[in-house]
Amino acid sequence: MxxxxxxxxxxxxxxxxxxxxxxxxxxxxxxxxxxxxxxxxxxxxxxxxxxxxxxxxxxxxxxxxxxxxxxxxxxxxxxxxxxxxxxxxxxxxxxxxxxxxxxxxxxxxxxxxxxxxxxxxxxxxxxxxxxxxxxxxxxxxxxxxQDQLELDEAFQSLIKVGWARPTSEFRRVFTSMMIPDGTEEQMKWIDDLQVMAVDAETAALARSQRQLTxxxxxxxxxxxxxxxxxxxxxxxxxxxxxxxxxxxxxxxxxxxxxxxxxxxxxxxxxxxxxxxxxxxxxxxxxxxGGVESTAEDVTDVLSPRELDILRLAAEGLDNDAIAGELVLSVRTVERHLQNAYAKLGLQGRTARTAAVARLLSHT
Incomplete structure (x- = not known):
């Protein structure tokens, strides 16, 4: 599902x-x-x-x-x-x-x-x-x-002069180019995203460096x-x-x-x-990638590290114990488990149980 x-x-x-x-x-x-x-x-x-x-x-x-x-x-x-x-x-x-x-x-x-x-x-x-x-x-x-150079210079000026203003007239230029068919609600969100995402100095600097690529x-x-x-x-x-x-x-x-x-x-x-x-x-x-795979191919779907972690989970170890056993951080264990669940097409609270069951049915 x-x-x-x-x-x-x-x-x-x-x-x-x-x-x-x-x-x-x-x-x-x-x-x-x-x-x-x-x-x-x-x-x-x-x-x-x-x-x-x-x-x-x-x-x-x-x-x-x-x-x-x-x-x-x-x-x-x-x-x-x-x-x-x-x-x-x-x-x-x-x-x-x-x-x-x-x-x-x-x-x-x-x-x-x-x-x-x-x-x-x-x-x-x-x-x-x-x-x-x-x-x-x-x-x-x-x-x-020359026309393109002048347009790029105009865009840089718009960013430097209008990006941080409390009203969105200058930012709306970019918004209107992104979603000309957007509703007012959608355009206002893009207006707000600009100042939420990045400050004017960084926006201008990043754009100028991208222009060289x-x-x-x-x-x-x-x-x-x-x-x-x-x-x-x-x-x-x-x-x-x-x-x-x-x-x-x-x-x-x-x-x-x-x-x-x-x-x-x-x-x-x-x-x-x-x-x-x-x-x-x-x-x-x-x-x-294994999302539609069956129990018979779990070992082909998961990486060796993911299999090691899942086998320890099958033995009843929690994430802290698995981390200690494999000399990993708990965060790394959690990340590998999430990746394993994704490869197996599992999610939610039952993902761990389902993954272990699939592994055990194969061994």
Missing amino acids: GTTEADAVQDIRFARSADGVGIAYAVHGSGPPLLIDACWLSHLQFDWQSPVWRHFLVELGRVATVIRYDERGHGLSDRGVTDHSLQARVADLEAVADDAGFDRFALMAMAQGGPVAIEYAVRHPARLTRLIFYASHAGVPQGAS DSSDRLPELDLPTLVVHSRGDRMVDFARARHLASNIAGARLVALDSENHIVLADEPAWPVFLREVTDFLAPDRVS
Whole structure:
């Protein structure tokens, strides 16, 4: 049974990046792991009840164990960060992926997360089962026109002058580009998210450093199933950049959504199309990852460490005792158990009992 909106919960955790920056990430849902590469604006707690994002979180949580994180300097991650380079952001993704504990996972790049996901996929091909780009791109091509340079300068000025103002007239410019078809409630939420997620100085600094990033030359190196999903009328990231991704990644499939919104909203026809395409694309992971497996293949589904922990749980040891036996932290034991439950398609209070029963029926 899938997660319902009423019982959906998220587990917020923290990973430490290579330079010591703390990166907040959250895990929810059940099924094969899907790690979402951070987009420009996020706040793990504020997003959870969002009239703009909530349907993404609920519905994706029904088909996958969703891992998402706040970019450095944003949301619940460490603030006051000055290094927003590609290398630093890739290190953040590496830290979250390692801390979450999944051996392999699907990766979804959203918006500005594209270059980071591309670089990660090139460096760690064995970790990924498949790759999704949603409203994303490979980076900012160098040699921009004078018009583009002037537009970028105008955006930077809007951030510096209007981001922190108590009224939202300046922030509404960005909001209107993200969800031009949004209701006033939805637009106001994006207005508020901007100041909730990041301060003006960091927003401007991070954007200026992202403008220097282009991973287009890495695209031919990607060799895994890839889905590119993009709104035809996206005003934040032009549809041409989705075509660029799909045409330069071998075997990639491009799905054009009939929408003007950068963030597809729950009540527009494009939303069920997006959900169906992503669900179908993840289906092979759902089978091979063990969500639909039986008791006979538990030992093939779980990692050796997860099996060790589950065997001790079957002996009646609690998490503290398991941690002592294996010389691990209690948090690490809990994380491995949660990952095991996700792989087995289990959730809720009975997950531990069901996992142990499945293991015992096999041995």
